Amino acid sequence: MTDPACLARTRCAGDHLGTGRDVSPRDTVPFCLWIAARQLDSYEDAIWAATSEPGDSDTNGAIVGGIIACATGLSGIPLLWQAAIEPLPPDIGIQDGEPPRA
16 A cells, blocks of 8 residues: 555545545545545555545545546556446446446
């Protein structure tokens, strides 16, 4: 993951920006944007950093994961993680990771 010095800075950012402990956007979004900006090239590191802090870790992971996936594309998500994804129902119009057609 990251070195201890980086983890310490992440903890400090979480303490100042909030990590969802108050379960509100102002307590979640700034921290998620901070994590995403620092880990924009590593989906795995970003998810671990976002979910390792106390607070609303599943929401933080979802927000950060969405941001990083937009930056890296599907190829940025570790293959083992991709293999563990539950299949989507066929009636929602998304096949093989492709967005619905307009």
